[in-house]
Amino acid sequence: MCRHLAYVGEPVRLADLLLTPPHSLLRQSWAPCDMRGGGTVNADGYGIGWYTGGADPVRLRRAGPMWTDAALPGLASSVVTGAALAAVRSATIGMPVVETACAPFTSGPWLFSHNGLVRGWPSSVAGLAERLPVTDLLLMDAPTDSALLWLLLRARLTAGEEPADAVASVVTEVAAAAPDSRLNLLLTNGSAIVATAWTHALWVRALPGAVVVASEPYDEDPSWHEVPDGHLVTATPSSVDMTRVGEP
Secondary structure (H helix, E strand, O other), X not given: OOEEEEEXXXXXXXXXXXXXXXXOHHHHHHOOOOOOOOOOOOOOOEEEEXXXXXXXXXXXXXXXXXXXXXXXXHHHHHOEEEEEEEEEOOOOOOOOOOHHHOOOEXXXXXXXXXXXXXXXXXXXXXXXXXXXXXXXXXOOOOOOHHHHHHHHHHHHHHOOOOHHHHHHHHHHHHHHHOOOOEEEEEXXXXXXXXXXXXOOOOEEEEEOOEEEEEOOOOOOOOOEEEOOOOEEEEEEOOEEEEEEOOOO
């Protein structure tokens, strides 16, 4: 399974968020603590999206392991941002290991990541895919379950659904079509984070003027709180709300 993280709040260097903590996302790429869904490392690519003051984020994706990118430490040390989403990938067997298969997926102000897998891919969710415009499917980033989940979510966001409602609806629909799927979704627009814990770990930590949501804590600070399975988190720098998926 992949590892991902989203941050919103006071400006911070990407390096201090992703590279320097004792159990940073960089370390999780080769020494994750919780790979309960299978796999041992997250070596099939990585991606980072961050906001620079404009409406839309900047995105970097690579097909190789995070630890092999010699340019990343310099870049991450020079970028200061008030919001970011990053992920390291462990590809499901049979899915392509290419740059475009790596999170974050993006459209307009949104950044999205998926930690998990869709059982029975692709036939289990073919009925859901049929609802999407053909052009969306033809232009899908990669033929993967995560890319399709993004299309399903993006369609709801474009139709005007509230982010938390859209995320919860996608999770419940896909879980019904493909039981036993792992559907930890992570979404941000640079001001708020919406995420689900669905058969995999998710943690949240409130900081002074900021909030971070991550697959695993990046340090041993006691302010990290595990999100119960089957719950949705909506987080901003000033609030963290948790509800069971499917409940109002």
